[in-house]
Amino acid sequence: xxxxxxxxxxxxxxxxxxxxxxxxxxxxxxxxxxxxxxxxxxxxxxxxxxxxxxxxxxxxxxxxxxxxxxxxxxxxxxxxxxxxxxxxxxxxxxxxxxxxxxxxxxxxxxxxxxxxxxxxxxxxxxxxxxxxxxxxxxxxxxxxxxxxxxxxxxxxxxxxxxxxxxxxxxxxxxxxxxxxxxxxxxxxxxxxxxxxxxxxxxxxxxxxxxxxxxxxxxxxxxxxxxxxxxxxxxxxxxxxxxxxxxxxxxxxxxxxxxxxxxxxxxxxxxxxxxxxxxxxxxxxxxxxxxxxxxxxxxxxxxxxxxxxxxxxxxxxxxxxxxxxxxxxxxxxxxxxxxxxxxxxxxxxxxxxxxxxxxxxxxxxxxxxxxxxxxxxxxxxxxxxxxxxxxxxxxxxxxxxxxxxxxxxxxxxxxxxxxxxxxxxxxxxxxxxxxxxxxxxxxxxxxxxxxxxxxxxxxxxxxxxxxxxxxxxxxxxxxxxxxxxxxxxxxxxxxxxxxxxxxxxxxxxxxxxxxxxxxxxxxxxxxxxxxxxxxxxxxxxxxxxxxxxxxxxxxxxxxxxxxxxxxxxxxxxxxxxxxxxxxxxxxxxxxxxxxxxxxxxxxxxxxxxxxxxxxxxxxxxxxxxxxxxxxxxxxxxxxxxxxxxxxxxxxxxxxxxxxxxxxxxxxxxxxxxxxxxxxxxxxxxxxxxxxxxxxxxxxxxxxxxxxxxxxxxxxxxxxxxxxxxxxxxxxxxxxxxxxxxxxxxxxxxxxxxxxxxxxxxxxxxxxxxxxxxxxxxxxxxxxxxxxxxxxxxxxxxxxxxxxxxxxxxxxxxxxxxxxxxxxxxx
Numbered sequence: 001x002x003x004x005x006x007x008x009x010x011x012x013x014x015x016x017x018x019x020x021x022x023x024x025x026x027x028x029x030x031x032x033x034x035x036x037x038x039x040x041x042x043x044x045x046x047x048x049x050x051x052x053x054x055x056x057x058x059x060x061x062x063x064x065x066x067x068x069x070x071x072x073x074x075x076x077x078x079x080x081x082x083x084x085x086x087x088x089x090x091x092x093x094x095x096x097x098x099x100x101x102x103x104x105x106x107x108x109x110x111x112x113x114x115x116x117x118x119x120x121x122x123x124x125x126x127x128x129x130x131x132x133x134x135x136x137x138x139x140x141x142x143x144x145x146x147x148x149x150x151x152x153x154x155x156x157x158x159x160x161x162x163x164x165x166x167x168x169x170x171x172x173x174x175x176x177x178x179x180x181x182x183x184x185x186x187x188x189x190x191x192x193x194x195x196x197x198x199x200x201x202x203x204x205x206x207x208x209x210x211x212x213x214x215x216x217x218x219x220x221x222x223x224x225x226x227x228x229x230x231x232x233x234x235x236x237x238x239x240x241x242x243x244x245x246x247x248x249x250x251x252x253x254x255x256x257x258x259x260x261x262x263x264x265x266x267x268x269x270x271x272x273x274x275x276x277x278x279x280x281x282x283x284x285x286x287x288x289x290x291x292x293x294x295x296x297x298x299x300x301x302x303x304x305x306x307x308x309x310x311x312x313x314x315x316x317x318x319x320x321x322x323x324x325x326x327x328x329x330x331x332x333x334x335x336x337x338x339x340x341x342x343x344x345x346x347x348x349x350x351x352x353x354x355x356x357x358x359x360x361x362x363x364x365x366x367x368x369x370x371x372x373x374x375x376x377x378x379x380x381x382x383x384x385x386x387x388x389x390x391x392x393x394x395x396x397x398x399x400x401x402x403x404x405x406x407x408x409x410x411x412x413x414x415x416x417x418x419x420x421x422x423x424x425x426x427x428x429x430x431x432x433x434x435x436x437x438x439x440x441x442x443x444x445x446x447x448x449x450x451x452x453x454x455x456x457x458x459x460x461x462x463x464x465x466x467x468x469x470x471x472x473x474x475x476x477x478x479x480x481x482x483x484x485x486x487x488x489x490x491x492x493x494x495x496x497x498x499x500x501x502x503x504x505x506x507x508x509x510x511x512x513x514x515x516x517x518x519x520x521x522x523x524x525x526x527x528x529x530x531x532x533x534x535x536x537x538x539x540x541x542x543x544x545x546x547x548x549x550x551x552x553x554x555x556x557x558x559x560x561x562x563x564x565x566x567x568x569x570x571x572x573x574x575x576x577x578x579x580x581x582x583x584x585x586x587x588x589x590x591x592x593x594x595x596x597x598x599x600x601x602x603x604x605x606x607x608x609x610x611x612x613x614x615x616x617x618x619x620x621x622x623x624x625x626x627x628x629x630x631x632x633x634x635x636x637x638x639x640x641x642x643x644x645x646x647x648x649x650x651x652x653x654x655x656x657x658x659x660x661x662x663x664x665x666x667x668x669x670x671x672x673x674x675x676x677x678x679x680x681x682x683x684x685x686x687x688x689x690x691x692x693x694x695x696x697x698x699x700x701x702x703x704x705x706x707x708x709x710x711x712x713x714x715x716x717x718x719x720x721x722x723x724x725x726x727x728x729x730x731x732x733x734x735x736x737x738x739x740x741x742x743x744x745x746x747x748x749x750x751x752x753x754x755x756x757x758x759x760x761x762x763x764x765x766x767x768x769x770x771x772x773x774x775x776x777x778x779x780x781x782x783x784x785x786x787x788x789x790x791x792x793x794x795x796x797x798x799x800x801x802x803x804x805x806x807x808x809x810x811x812x813x814x815x816x817x818x819x820x821x822x823x824x825x
Contacts (some may be wrong), residue, residue: 034061035191039282040113042199045069051206051224058213060185061192065117070158073125076132079152083119083136085111089734111139120537124157131157192458195282196220197235201309204228232261232309236273240307243267245353249345254334255318260310262346264353268304270806275309279319283330291343299350303803310342377716540610546716547609550723554603562798562809566590571789574781577734582789586815592808597788598731600796604688605672605723607795612673613687622680623703629655630704657707664712672722686726691787694730702729732788734780 017050031037038055045053048071058064074082081087085108113119114136124131134141134152191210200208200222207224211217222231233241243266249258263269274289276282288310296306320331332338544549565584572581578594631650647653658680661668665676673686682703685694705725711717802808 022682031116033191034065034188035195037061037113037117038063038067039195040069040110041065041184042195043070043281046199046203046206048072053206053208055196055210055220056213057191057192057210059188060188062185062188064213065192072126074121074123075125076128076152077132079121079132080141082121083110083114083141084139087111110136113138114542122155122157143401155278158338193219198275198277198282201228201231201235201275202280202282202311204231219482224498228261229310236307240267244307245349247345247349249341251338251341254338254341255315256341257313258310259343260308260346262310262349263307265350267307267766268300269307270304270377270804272305273307277311278330278332279313279316279321280311281330284328285330286506287335287339288342289337290347294344295346295350309788312338353473381451415728452455477767542609542611544609544715544719546719547606549716550720551606554606554799558797559800559803562802563796565809566792566798569789569793571785574784577777577780580734580784580789581812587811588813590807590810590812593784593788594732595805595808596796596798597800598727599799600727600788601688601730601792602723602727603795603797604791605726608688609719613690614673614675614684615687615693616675617682620677620683621699623658623676623680623682624651624654626682626700627657627704629708630700633700657704658755660707668722671719672726688726688730689787689791692783695733695735697735698729698733702726724732732780732784735776 031040034057038061042053042055045067048069050069050071052070054068056064057064058645076272080228110119112120115138118134119136121136122131122133131154132152133144135144135156136142141152143150144153193210194206196210197220199222200206204227205225206222208220208222209218210220212219220235223236226234229241230246232244240263243263244261247260250256251258272289272293274292276285276288278285292308293305300306314332318333403425565582569582569584569589572583572588574580575590578592580591580593582589582591628650631653635650648656661676662678662680664679665674668674668676673684675682675684677683682699702725705728706722710721710725798809
């Protein structure tokens with residue numbers, strides 16, 4: 001504030017800060033979080049020549065951080081000053097810093113901890129008859145109980161040398177700002193584990209144990225006589241150890257000794273794992289880290305990193321350890337030259353071990369397809385526009401597939417259909433299924449991402465029902481959710497797909513696409529073919545800013561190379577229930593189509609917003625019953641016999657969700673074609689992709705999540721979360737064939753031995769069950785090959801996040817690499 005002419009200038013008086021304030025400020029610089037406190041305590045234990053260090057943590061170290069070792073202990077006469085600042089047994093003069101070989105030297109670790117926590121120390125030396133215990137606060141010994149003496153008290157202790165800091169109770173109890181700045185106990189505990197892991201690996205021969213409160217087994221448990229590799233295997237697993245290379249170098253010019261375990265060129269991780277020790281002190285060196293990453297950049301795929309443990313030993317006089325309050329960083333002489341020597345040593349070691357490479361796990365992406373360039377050159381030669389001869393095309397550069405080619409499989413129809421899920425009926429009755437063929441759009445032309453003509457809403461086909469034995473749906477019956485939804489479908493019959501235009505083969509007459517009658521007496525309110533075609537002709541133009549923003553976000557996140565791969569891929573085959581092989585250009589890729597299908601349906605929900613067709617359920621499905629099934633499954637996952645008493649009952653929650661969705665039924669119908677009646681029944685689901693229907697086993701979870709996970713408070717988050725829940729619901733998931741008689745026997749307490757074993761009739765039952773499952777799997781694979789992957793060619797925008805997810809797009813082979821191996825065969 002500026003002083004006015006009438007006011008005299010007051011010169012503030014300089015005062016000496018109170019010692020408690022000074023100490024608390026210093027403690028905040030040294031102890032940032034529980035992991036820093038533990039690091040100081042571990043280093044004290046190692047300085048005491050401990051061979052066993054045990055760590056116990058509660059609430060991420062915020063409530064309790066305890067460390068126990070078998071070191072030489074603290075003398076009883078030193079207990080009174082052990083937590084005072086600048087008290088140490090290692091440093092005597094400033095000149096000792098040039099030859100410092102211990103971790104501690106300032107005498108501030110225990111003092112800093114005692115200023116931000118309640119500390120209790122119990123220690124016993126080898127020549128003492130008993131242990132002594134004392135409590136500390138603000139660096140001073142305090143009475144254990146109010147009114148008691150402020151003196152160390154004798155107590156029982158283990159034989160030998162032992163120190164226990166059952167301290168750091170209520171860490172930062174007197175610094176509320178710092179306490180609020182700390183993250184969750186889980187994250188703080190992970191940081192503690194990282195500290196213990198580093199020191200356990202480097203200090204091979206010292207047994208480390210780390211356990212959190214409430215756990216019977218330790219998260220870290222290394223043997224006392226284990227080697228460095230043994231500890232790495234114990235902490236990181238054999239997959240890391242099997243790919244490590246030993247690097248040992250001695251540089252007399254710099255008085256430097258290097259010992260490291262580095263990963264070879266066949267191994268990589270998503271995040272750089274770098275364990276660096278300089279003179280046995282865990283530190284971080286940005287220059288060394290960056291240089292090592294630059295060396296590995298020539299060997300590893302993009303966005304992948306190595307695993308490196310490195311120990312540097314140099315003359316203490318060449319290292320300045322007193323440059324950071326937490327000792328996290330050090331400075332050393334000849335830093336640039338030493339970093340260069342380290343990189344050269346790693347380069348030589350990787351070169352020596354680079355005799356063979358494994359490319360099966362690398363997510364390398366090829367360059368743009370060269371097929372069009374080759375075709376353009378051929379056409380130019382035929383037309384005589386160029387007199388120059390085309391460049392020689394080697395065999396290993398030839399692309400022998402055409403992504404535009406179609407196969408006969410796309411025109412065939414599998415025996416089973418998701419509109420009529422298979423299951424084994426009771427009393428060994430055969431299920432008669434009359435399935436209409438689905439019209440599969442396999443257009444391979446180029447489309448605009450969000451403006452392409454889509455005919456999901458103008459195709460109407462019918463699927464006839466099937467006759468099965470029915471069974472009432474009981475809310476109190478046991479069994480898995482799969483069994484319940486199967487019984488639900490048995491009770492409520494089948495459902496018909498409502499499209500706009502297509503020729504239904506089978507029961508429907510030629511040229512007539514009316515409603516396929518159901519065995520129930522209910523009438524369907526599905527739109528007639530003419531109305532559906534009229535609606536399709538008048539496609540709704542979406543002008544909502546929120547939807548346009550969501551579409552634009554999808555475009556901005558596009559990965560151009562992945563997009564080229566999917567637009568011009570050739571489908572090879574399905575491997576299992578979530579992986580398939582495709583080829584693009586000269587590379588073969590392993591694809592996780594379950595993850596891709598979720599992203600595809602999310603984009604389709606945004607693209608065809610307010611323009612979906614219908615899949616009409618006949619009869620309709622009760623939301624209360626389905627949500628109750630999902631809640632029952634939640635209870636089983638929690639491992640509880642009954643629903644938790646502190647929560648509302650399942651019936652109340654199910655009714656609340658149903659009322660919640662009924663209130664918003666008009667919006668759901670208008671924008672997403674999710675039709676819900678006033679009495680809480682699902683009448684229809686959206687037809688997002690022509691020829692594709694979701695797995696109804698996921699319908700209970702979808703309704704439960706639609707009512708509980710969607711953000712209904714704002715327009716954009718609401719549309720985004722509904723689209724994402726629809727994408728999860730519609731993502732590929734094969735149906736299981738359920739033996740209903742066996743499931744019923746389980747629920748009635750009859751056990752499972754009466755299901756598929758014993759008599760010949762039961763053996764036939766097992767064979768029929770296996771046959772039905774094989775048919776269902778065959779249809780599922782047919783749908784993936786002829787519906788899902790063609791859709792991935794048409795306007796799908798792969799996001800950049802797919803590259804970061806392991807196993808979604810993996811290159812498993814390349815023609816050039818294969819020719820290096822097989823061209824002489």
